[in-house]
Amino acid sequence: MSDTRDQILDAAEQQFADRGFYGVSLANIAETLGVTKQALLHHFGTKERLYGSVLDRISKDFLNALHTEQMQTLEPEEQLRSFLRDLLDRSSRDASRDRLLVRELLDNSERAAEACAWYMRDFLDALTQVLKACHGWDQATDAEAFCAVYQLVGAASYYAISEPTLTGLGGEEGYRAITEQFGRQYELLIDAVLSRYR
Amino acid sequence: MSDTRDQILDAAEQQFADRGFYGVSLANIAETLGVTKQALLHHFGTKERLYGSVLDRISKDFLNALHTEQMQTLEPEEQLRSFLRDLLDRSSRDASRDRLLVRELLDNSERAAEACAWYMRDFLDALTQVLKACHGWDQATDAEAFCAVYQLVGAASYYAISEPTLTGLGGEEGYRAITEQFGRQYELLIDAVLSRYR
């Protein structure tokens, strides 16, 4: 793949995350790369397709993280735990993907409801299968397990996108407090889900 | 207050919630009301001020809900519980305010960090005081209590904005499942916070 293409995706991902689909212009993205907006149109055709490509790449990244060789050797419980810890860790270092994910959640509200073609679906489905392989979850319905997974991923996302606000409101030490507290709380949430809220 | 003014705020709130600040044009809002966009500019001056007025109204509504006479008669614990149940109930019937709140959270990430002037601050501060009046929380720092409150309000919001996606992905029965499950889980979260994660 082209080098420029990836650079465009990087810049677009960052900007879409920061300001949303409508808040970013092609010229805007191009400017940060020192190219013209027609370079973007050359590679992706339209703004929507560029946006879609960004989502695609993220979706694939998530799936890859779930399917590493190291992951396959673990028991389902530990696989889920390990993946979610890693997710939370990455999100707290850089929340831009979470911001994009949540924006997509908001914007997609009409489309998703009918189309069922959400770009995170494959990833969430895969994670759902991991959960269903866990002890106590083998009898659960798909919808039930899916919702549990959704809750786990969502909690991490919401925490991640709140970082700037919490730092602004509570200061540096206030944010450290919630980081620590949330880490503990998140482990408890995983426990609760794995034991199926019993 | 003018009747039109409130109608404009209603329409603007809905549209900003659905499509975000940049996704909505003044002409767009005006069209749904059968007026010209200059009517909006007459009342609010600029698009930003209109948006700010929408947020202001929401902030005041939240504060009012917290300061009803009925609320004042309750013990702090029950006051918090009652308010949060009501919040969750309203959010699950109409998530537009939650969508707006989360969008603001995303967009404000740069501004909020420095300015500390988030429009929900007063409301969250007030709720924080309620929590600090609860048994076991009187010794906690402001930041600690604030973070706990933030977590409670955020959990409800995230649930609310997920409704369309979950309905789309899991179908009607899948959504009913998570609604029920989330209601239970939310009570547990409130319990956990009130007992200070012990």
Place this chain on the structure above:
DNA sequence: TCGATACCTTACCCGTTGGTAAGTCAAGAT
């Protein structure tokens, strides 16, 4: 050496955007 293809540029298009200027018009106040 030639043609094709990928990559990117300059030049241009036109609908939409937030916003201004100026006028209309009804309701009160003096």
Place this chain on the structure above:
DNA sequence: ATCTTGACTTACCAACGGGTAAGGTATCGA
């Protein structure tokens, strides 16, 4: 009866939005 004020309207504008058309240039296989 006149003046003022608030609540709009029509008319207009410059800037920006995504997108098209066409051309230049480097690379590469035949």
